[in-house]
Amino acid sequence: MEFDFIYNTDAKRYSLKLSSEQLALQCFLLDEFEPKASAYQLLLTQLQQLDAQSQYQWDGKEYRLTVQASEVVICHYALLQDESPHMELDPEQDLELDQSQLYAECGLEDLLHLVRQWQQFLPA
Template sequence: MGIFRSVYFAGHHLSKYRDGVCDILAPLWVGGVFTMEFEFIKNTLLGEYTVRCNMEHQIVGRWLQEEIGQDLAKLKHVLTLIDKAEQSPAQEFLWTGREISLLVQGDEITVQENALAYESEHELETDFALYDSESIAACGREDFVALLTQWQSFIQNQGRF
């Protein structure tokens, strides 16, 4: 048994890997934009679920793992919020987590650390620019919903597709 992996590129399930064997994730160029890649992992010995995203979207993976985790009710609430935002594209919808929050504006989703929102009200030195880039990410609604629904399926099927 050990570790079970499922890898996605641009929201498409490619293959499953076992026992730590996995290809390197690299940004995928589709239609002139980089798409979000993600990998779901279930440690079958410990029953732990993990999500990894490409470098530009690491905060998205942290948000999903730390703020949502295996809580399908929270996941459903976020999907409902995204549906509401699609119906009212001029409005902003905010889901506030303990450490990381989600802002939905029409077709764009922004995920950022709560501390960054506080710090942006105060002037920061440029030395923190790299840290900031790891603390905030934006992606399209379509990619984000694909991530959430596939995470939901992964959890419901106990790490199997």
Template sequence: MEYDFIYDRDSRRYRLKLATEQAALQQFLLDEFAHRASAYQPLLNQLKALKPYQDWQYQGREFSLLVQQQEVRVCHNSLLATESGELAVQLLPEELDDDLQLDESGLSSECGLADLLLLLQAWQEFLPA
């Protein structure tokens, strides 16, 4: 997974830049946690403690992180439907144009658990304590 860490001196903000297909993961990490290394430690500890092929879920304010069989999926909470974990597309009213579709880009990302752990550790090292 490719990433860039940026410190904007003008705004004094730390930014994480991931590939377009990882937009949901980027948004999750920037919005759900403070921009301090210590804020990510509980998530990192939990992910490191997972046994091989153990399932786990982190419910955030806007995004959820799901781990299933060493694969990580971050998706917007509006996409989560049932406790079975299946995705649901909310139905649009019939009177709307047939050309309208739900734009799911930026609402869901996937990566391997090992890649996420490497990203989190590097991001923590970049951020202030």
């Protein structure tokens, strides 16, 4: 996974740039957490404890991160059905996911690497 970290000195703002296929992950990391390294520590600690068969879910304000068998899915709540207790993807919207920028997938190792690097870039 390719990424760039940016610090705008005029605005004093940290940002991260991922590929267009990973915009939901980019939004998740930027919108769900404060722009400081310590804000990501709980997520990173929990992800590091997972093994190849683990299942995990992080419910954020706008996005849900789900890990199943080392595969990570980031999905905006707008794409999930509220009626289901497990909040399954809505099949009618499934065809539009690539265009919606509200859904992304990646491997657990890629996500761990990204979050570690992002933490090093951010202030404590």
